[in-house]
Amino acid sequence: MTVRQAGHDGVVDRVEVTLVDMPLGAARGGSGATQLQLVRVKVTADDGAAGVGFTYSLGPGAEAVAALLEAVHMPAVLGLPLQDWDRTWYALRDRTSRLGAGVALLATSAVDIAVWDLRAVRAGVPLFRLLGAHREDVPVYGSGRATHGMSTAELVEGALSYVAEGYRAVKLRVGVHPPAVDVARVAAVRAAVGDEIAIMVDANERLDLATALWMGSALTELGVAWFEEPLPSAHVRAHLTLAAAAAPPLAVGEHLLGLGGFTPFVSGGAAILMPDAPLTGGVSEFRRIDALAEAHGLAVTPHFLPELHVHLTAAARSGTWLEHFPLLDDLLGEVLTPVGGRVAPPQRPGHGMVWDEAALDRFTVRTALAVR
Template sequence: MTTGPVLKNPSSKIEQAQVRLVDMPLESARGGSGATQLQLAIVRVTDEDGAIGTGYTYTLGPGMVATAALLEELHLPAIVGLATERWDQEWYRLRDTTHRLGNGVPLLATSAVDIAIWDLRAMRAELPLYRLLGAQRDRVPVYGSGRATHAMTTEQLIEGSISYVEEGYTAVKLRIGARRPEEDLARVAAVRAALGEGIGIMIDANERLDLPTAQWFASQLVDLGVQWFEEPLDSRHIEGYRALSRGRTPPLAVGEHVLGLSAFSNFAGTASIWMPDVPLTGGVSEFRRIDSLAEAHGAVITPHFLPELHVHLVAAGRAATWLEHFPLLDDLLSETLQIDNGWAMPPEYPGHGLRWDQEKIERFTVRLHETSV
């Protein structure tokens, strides 16, 4: 919970750090993966003046126990006693210390700490995070993504898409890859016919296709005026993306499984839409570096999931464009992001503005660890 005394000076020394492991069942399958479980590691840092910042990372399904353990063993002891202006150097030190572990669990752990420290900095500066980061805009366009699953009938897909349009959204996302290609294509065509040409459609394959199928789909989707083709291939299949980009295809989007700046650099000139997930890819600090790299290569940023946090990064990012409406955390928040006629406004609270529902957080907590000076 991001409350406590604040000072105008954004610099301070961290006196206490806490990690809370939360394990919550989901009422229904979510997203292209059909996840039914959400795990989070929520980090809370408290400084010498009692100001508090929170950050988090997550998995759809099991796995967060390993991240929480690394936070307890390495990250929390490293930041207790740390002056927050030294965090940028500490970010790199922690990366180097864990480089043999790769970009998975270590980067998730660093992300949670990084978000908490940026929240603390903004709290002390008495600024919403997007203003501390250098706001480029005070509202951002949102596309609808949370009302389309593989299990839905075509009629349900159409109804969900139309409901977004009726609320003022000008683009929606559909998911493919769990059915026969011809059937998936017919479903996309039916939604296009129902929405007309004035509404954008994004297609997400959730890394389910092989290269020949992706090439076939890409060519067909061009004819349907699709805005982008997201994750047609496994994100580790770099050469496959390069081959796909040389053919007839909508703009390619990739990023929710791409962790860290160096991994995104593999897609420069291949995928023109990058979709970093801040709690997974290194936090606010690494997002800013990815945003700069995207701008340099003519790519645009539209983050994955988590609109209540990512609204700040899109509002402040130079290469950032769309925000994705996918309410993954709504059940754990006491306030949700306000969206009006397809536009989201960053909250004007100091910090990132996430308001955790403490009763639910405590109910689903399975592990709690604190480190103090």
């Protein structure tokens, strides 16, 4: 265990950026993605302690993130005292503001996660404790055994397998089949799992307002816990209309970048915010989104990536559910295993994610290294 030395705040001595491009085989989840590009950032301090962060794209495009990291972020971070990162986060945002929130914020997210991991490693504590643990474990919902390509019988089988493993909630997808067919599929799962199991429904931004209004009413009758991403995230006014109608609570956020992306939804457009730390600004911005949710009485449940997000959910004042979805499993040497529908953060210093270095090497297409 590396413990922070008294009186030594640490300086970044080494930054490594790796671009990984991995096929996913069968389409994952509701997005239909068959390719994962991962950009991993490893930051090493002058005492030898290291932290790892990452961002990703479902499909091509992460090459642009890697290039920006090499051109802008690596020079900004190399030689940086760790105590100065928080203001450097904002300096990088200001420096890249004309690029928009997309690629630039993804790059900053990866560095931010690496710095927070390093801070916790040097402090000798798990990340959720460094952030201020509000709970020791979190409830998990099963999200990886429901796709549009599955038959209704397969959806039911997947949901029942989660229940048999102790999960108390499952997520289903809608938006590809005709609305009445999608509702019938959800109804079949409800009949199979009973009323005690929570069901979340995700449309992946595929519906228009009229369809979402009709479907929301039907899903309310089925006792759905939340209606996720029913509409394109840019359509804020439509979300307000839907939220005011007979619909389950709305969940938004996996496609929103930065605190400003969430702000329009907190006054009636959503009940659940779903930030994705590697996309929306890292641990730092996730904490600010949690504070925004707390101020408005909303819930926070992050998108994907349970091995990282378990720490942030446990530390979030407004944290609720953790999504268990196997996006990174092929690149990890250790994955979370829920027990009784709950999971606790690893007790190792930092975020405790264990990477399969051989798998990363196999799919690595680009590496950049900067040393002080």
